[in-house]
Amino acid sequence: MGVDPSRRALLKGRLEYSSALRPPWTRDEPEFLANCSQCGDCLQACETSIIVRDVAGFPQVDFQRGECTFCRACVDACEENIFRDPEREPPWRHVADIGPACLGPQGVYCRSCGESCEAGAIRFSFNAQRVPEPSVDTEACNGCGACVSVCPARAVVVGPLGPSHSARLQSTRLQEPS
Ligand code: SF4
Ligand code: SF4
Ligand code: SF4
Incomplete structure (x- = not known):
């Protein structure tokens, strides 16, 4: 028996939303989508108001x-079975990543991201011939998003840890003074 077209569209739409950054400690995406009632209580509770609704009405950061x-x-x-135990598990495994739009490699001095990082997770390259360029120490980054x-x-x-992070950090470490 074929899948009902409306059901197929719903599933397709849900898959497309799976890259959204959900609130901290949320369960895996399929469990999250299956259990979230879209009540909006987490949006109201968030002290920094960073939780908003995605296009389907689910909360995202x-x-x-x-x-x-x-x-x-x-x-x-939250009154649903959405969140993991904050006492036992980290909020998420996301970390910051700095893309090619960064002003540093373009010769413009900027350290705004580093100045906002209380965890000290953003390192800047040291080179007398170039302006500092940032990279993220993924061991120190907690994915808070302040940068x-x-x-x-x-x-x-901010997203899942990927190969580009370690490559950029390694590059920076090679340029740091000993
Ligand atoms: S409080 Fe829970 S059920 Fe309500 S929108 Fe947030 S995650 Fe979904
Ligand atoms: S140094 Fe940091 S804040 Fe400045 S442009 Fe680059 S990534 Fe952005
Ligand atoms: S996400 Fe938070 S901890 Fe990670 S680099 Fe940015 S400010 Fe620092």
Whole structure:
């Protein structure tokens, strides 16, 4: 028996939303989508107002609005089986990544992302011939997103750890003074 067209469209749409950054401690995307009632309580509870609705009405994090303080208010507000245990697990495994739009490689001095990072996870290259260029220490980054909205070039994104992170950090470490 074939899949009902409306059901297929719904599933397709849900798959397309799977790259959205959900609130901290949320379960895997399929479980999240199956259990979230879209009540909006987590949006109201968020102390930095970074949780918004995606196009389908599910909550997602928008770091252009601010940072996550890991206050757990969204976890406490939710009455559904959405969140993992904050006492036992990290909020997520996302880290910041700096893309090619960064002003540093273009010869423009900027350290805004580094100045916003309380974890000290953003390193800058040292080279007398060039302006400093940032990279993210993924071991130190907690994915709070504080570095995202402050970037004048919109070069910073937060998402799953990927190979580009370690490659860029390694490149920076090679340029740092011993
Ligand atoms: S409080 Fe829970 S059920 Fe309500 S929108 Fe947020 S995650 Fe979904
Ligand atoms: S704030 Fe943006 S432009 Fe400035 S150094 Fe950081 S990534 Fe580059
Ligand atoms: S996401 Fe937070 S911890 Fe990670 S580099 Fe940006 S400000 Fe630092």
